[in-house]
Structures are given as structure tokens and as C-alpha cells.
Amino acid sequence: MGANGTDASPAQTCDSRNSTPPGRVADIAKTGVDMTDKAVPDAATQRDIYRRMALIKANDERSRKVIHAGRVVMPYYSPRGQEVIPSAISVNLTDDDYICTIYRGTHDMLAKGVPLRDLWAELAGRVTGTCKGKGGPMHITHPKSGVMVTTGIVGSSMPIANGLAWGSQLKGDGRVTVAYFGDGASNIGAFHESLNMASVWKLPVIFVCQNNEWGEHTSYEKATSARQIADRAHGYSMPGVRVDGNDPFAMYAAAKEAIDRARAGGGPTLIEAMTYRFHGHVLGDADAYMDKARKQAAIDADPVPRFRTLLIDTGVATEAELAAMEAEIEAALDDAIEYALASAWPGVEELSRDVFAQGAV
């Protein structure tokens, strides 16, 4: 099926009926997902989702500022525009659940609960960082919050996520694993090997494709043969769901369904969460290859202020409550960055530590 194919999708839950749950954002892109019987997050959960989204947005803005000021030197892959996906997923997870994420994964880590001080110290390459400064932004690991692997290799979150899920299956501990990756990764072999094995073994894993329409500098249309990535689940006999990844309610419902199924032993799900990358591949990339009008439309539909307005309009939160929440986030960022920059650099003895259990042999 070509990119412009019009065949009916074999992916599940994609029949299009125009039902809108109460309070649903009015202007979200139509994904055809029927929300009639879908779970709607309660008010506290909605505020929790927003808190995580606001943290990701504020952290992104702060990252640019700090890098541009030369205070922290690091490669930075902005997740701006993709805040909803891990936020709406993570409220369905506990600290005991695992995630494997990728180099564009700050949002996934923050949503999962990596503490800001530990994160920023790692971004700054300091010894107080999650990984003693030895991993850096592309390799954040924080098992206490379930962030088991962050990989800089496209597609490689998935094979390892299977192993974590296999461990849970063997132990019967009821945990689930979420593997995050982008649309570009659905074209790499690891995706196909992993979905197949997860399906054959009925692993408690959720494959979350954050389809931001770009694989580095190359567009989805130019690189991907599937009409939609969710269709690829069909080839591996697992449910495939395409959802508006910028709609907190749709994302929450799709995540909850997949997570509940995985916990109950029902096996894996592929979720294709539609979103858009607001910036170039990496900070410093002028993104000349991105269509300006398309990008502007995505920025105009920024999911963070949109959800903020919705929460106020529907009485889930007051302007004052959200402003206080945001002020708290800014203060926590001030504290984390100050802490990171005041922390010591790792000593050169770290070169020979952690290569093996015994150090370097």
C-alpha cells in the first residue's frame, strides 16, 4: 500500500464516527478514533497530565536558553510539540513500570518522573547526574523512575523493551514496558524483529511510535511506504491504533487500553501517536527542509496552551492554579540548573570505572 493508498485500515479502533467526549478539544485533527466508549481521565488526572506537559515545555524553553547562553554544552533534540504523548501515557504507569526511550526523549523521561536535579546535572555532564555525567542527554538512565535505557540508536529501544517485558512475564510482576520511538524507526529492522517477537511471546509491552512526520531531515512521505504506521501492527497480529498524539484525552484512552491489556496478559499493542516536531532535528538545524506553513499550523495548534485553555474552560482548573503550577515548575528548573552547574565534574578516574564490575580490566 503506497503512502497515498486509500484502502481501509486494518488497524483496530479506526472506524470513524464523529463522537466527541465531553470537554474534548474541539479543533484536534481527526484521526478517526471513536471515543464513545473510551476512558476519560478524571479531573485530577487531567491536571496531572497538564503538569507533565507544562514541565516538558518549560524544560525545552529552558534548555534552549541555557545552551544558547553557553552554560551547558550538549547535543539537544527538542521534543517540543510532542508533550502530550508521554504525559498522557505516564499517568497510566507507576514508577515500577519500565520505559525505553531514545535521544529525542527528554519529554518521555520527565513525564516518567526523572528528578530535575539529577537530569540537569547529567545534561551538564556533572558527577551528580543520573549517570555521573558518563551517559549524557542521549543515554539518561534512572531505574528508580523506571527509565531503564535511553538509546541514541534509531529503533534500538524496542528489542530491549521486549527483554524487560519478558522479565516481567517470567516474574509475573504485573509491570508493563513502554518502548518509545519515532516514525523513522518503523523503517528499521529492529522494529519488525521486535514487534514479531513481542507478538509471538505475548509480551506486556506497548510500542509507542511518536509520528512527528520527520525522520531527521526526511519526511514521512518520502521514507515510509505504509499509509499509516499503525497498519504495520496488522502484519504482526497485534492491535494497531492510530491516535491524535496531541489530544490528551485520545492519547490517555489509547494508552490506558493498551496498558490494561498488557497488564492482563493480553500482549503487545502498537500505538501510532500523531504529532509534529516544532523544531529541526537537532538544535542548530535551521530546518529549511520543513514546510513553513505546515510547521506554523502545528505551532498554532500547540497542544500545551490548548489543553491549558480547555482545563480552565471546563472548570477542571483555575487560571490561578495553573499559574501557580507553572511558577513551581520554573522554580524547580531554576533550582535544578543551579544545582547542576554548581556540581563537580567527574574525575578522570571515571574513565576506568563502570566499564566492567571490576572497573576496567
Add this chain to the structure above:
Amino acid sequence: MSATTKKAAKENILQAINRALADAMESDDSVLVLGEDVADPEEGGVVGVTRGLSTRFGEQRVRSTPISEQAIIGAAIGASLVGFKPVAEIMLMNFTTVAMDMIVNHAAKLRFMSGGQTHVPIVIRTMTGTGFGTGGQHCDYLEAWFAHTAGIKVVAPSSPRDAYGLMRSAIDDPDPVLFIENLPTYWLPDEPAEKGFRVPLGKANVLAEGRDVTIIAYARMVNEAKAALPKLAEAGISAELIDLRSIAPWDQETVLASVARTGRAVVVHEAVTPFGVGAEISAVLHEKLFRQLHAPVKRLGGAFCPVPFSKPLETAFAPQAADIVAAAQALVAA
């Protein structure tokens, strides 16, 4: 000991590895086995190394996998991060090439990149070796690639006793270990190891003591070197033979002590010579023993070409006993 009882007591390398896996699984519930065809409905591996394990320990712990090497190593890594000790089989060493990302970028590096928060106690079993006419993609020795990677250990036993002892140590080890098995010598019977025996990783074995030259070998090349010893003795050359057993880390202490005495060294491996393990050992010997060497260290390795199919070519590809004899004689004459 009579010939009969001695024969009954022997086992081959294949049986030794099978027994090591079974003993490890028996003593530790966290030990898992996964790989293509490894469970008994699939005949316990293509040559039967894992035969009987799934019947005894169940297919939850002994899992046949799809032909998906990245997924195999990924599953092993993930399970190891949450407390299991998986032994993953990559059927043939050439097939590690399609799982290099998982092995090199992930298994070997997660401990360091996480600042020691996580570690990857997996064993990757793989078999290889020329001699069966399998041509250019089924019998390469690629150990140098892995030995060149910080964070993974590499071993290659040449006897049933070492195979058992190294496998037990590899499973015990808290870091990834690549365990290289030689296909053509799987079935050679020899003395078995006692249950629970361990060979420490990084420890070589001096198989023969000598004065004039040190031969350093591993895997099947140990057998070629053994065959060279009587011929060298006939020529009046007293050769010391060291079975390296562990390639990374390698036992510098034992090798340096030996070469310091003999003043001459031949390093033999089946892998191609350029940029190989022999080059590393040779470099260290020259750096540390330059003034004690009577002649430059000699490397013997496979021809620098893909492994050929045709029998005379395949035989000529890898070093043989006669090559080792000639190399040692040349060093002594130098």
C-alpha cells in the same frame, strides 16, 4: 585407569557446554537460555548443544526464538537489566554482524553509560570455524571486533574441561561475555570437568613448558599447536604452549612471564592476521619485553581473504601445525 573406564569418563566440548548450562540453570533460577532452535521441539540447537534443557527446565526458561538476532540480544539485555542471567545463542559467529548494535552499542556500554546503575550479565554463545566447507559467511573468527570494544569479555575454550569451567564463570560474571565455540572440534572427547568447576576469566593455561619459544594460541589453533610440539622437539626446539582461553581480557602476566624466559613468541589464531588479536599481543610483547626478545614476535593467522569453499583452499586458509613448526624454527634460527 583402564582404557574402558577412561573412555566412559570422557566427554566432548558439546556435552561439556550442555552440562555447564544445565548445572547453572539447576543452581540458579535466573539463568535463561534463548536462541534459534534451542528448545527440544526444535531439537535443542542445530548441533544439539542445548538438547534436553527445555524438557528439564521448561520452555519459559529455554526459549526458541524467531530468526531475529537483534531481537534475541535485545531480549537478553532487557531481561538481564531486571535480574535475569540470559545465555543467548547466536547460532554462527557471522550472524553476530546483524546484532552488532545490540552487542556493541548496548550490551557492552550500558553499565558505563548509566554510571553503573545498570549492568548486563549476559552470555552470548556462538559457534564458528573453518573445516566444514561452509564458505565465506558461516565460519569467520571475528573475536577482534569484540575484543576491541570496551565492556564485553571474550573467551574461546579449546577443551571440554575449559568449556565447562569458562561457561560457568561466564554465567557468574556480572558483565557480558562472548563465548566462542569451535564447530569442527565440538565432538573431540577429553577429560571432563567436575561439577561446579570454574575457569577464571582472563586466566591462560600453560599446556606445555619449554625454553626456546612460546606459542600462544586459542580455540582450534591449540590443537594445531599441540601437533607441532613433537615435531619441534625432534628439531631440538623446546616450545612452551599457552592456551589463552580468554581473549579479552587476556592473561598478560602468564604470557609476559613465559616470553620473558623464552625470548621468542608465535601467536596463532584462525582469524585473519591484519589488525587481529595477534597484533595486540605482539604489540604488548614488544612494548614490554623489547630488550628481552631474541627475534620479532611472529603472527600466524588466516589468509586475508573471505573463507573459501573449495577444500584445498579452505585447508590452506587457516594456520596448520606445519606453519607453526616453520615459524618457531625461523624464530630460533634468527
